[in-house]
Amino acid sequence: KTFRPKRKFEPGTQRFELHKRAQASLNSGVDLKAAVQLPSGEDQNDWVAVHVVDFFNRINLIYGTICEFCTERTCPVMSGGPKYEYRWQDDVKYKKPTALPAPQYMNLLMDWIEVQINNEDIFPTSVGVPFPKNFLQICKKILCRLFRVFVHVYIHHFDRIILMGAEAHVNTCYKHFYYFVTELNLIDRKELEPL
16 A cells, blocks of 8 residues: 555656666765765756655655554554654645654655656656746655654664665665755754654
8 A cells, every 4th residue: 555656757858867877876886975966067956856756766665665564553653753753734634733643644645745746847757847946845845754754664663674684775775865865955954853
């Protein structure tokens, strides 16, 4: 239920080339801090768009590996330990921040992000179609909420990640995410405190 098909970039497009460059950097053992820097001459919005989609795909898969252990009984509150509780608000069904069990929060989150990244008005895929003026604000909100998935997985389910032998993958994904959002100032430092 939590697995979603990957959003792909059309071969031959500039975003596909940026995606390939980002993947090549990550797969070559290159310093992650260097790999997240905006390539010279590239548009920041394109670079951010490619990474937001990629992080959504990866983090969704990470959560998918532990979701059977993240139940309303084991995780009655979407939290990152005793100090951090995350409430859901989407300004549609949930107009005020609402406490929810972690799996319900995760499902709403993944559905919400999927709607955003598949919306051509927000994430245009056609060459020459501009990004909306509030594009970076939308991406900041998506990334901030994706960070909360890391917090929950690390604090409440990391034992499962270790049992699966996936900690190196999750750690690398988190490190890539962290360097990216801090390089481009996409998440408030206060939000990053839980990890």
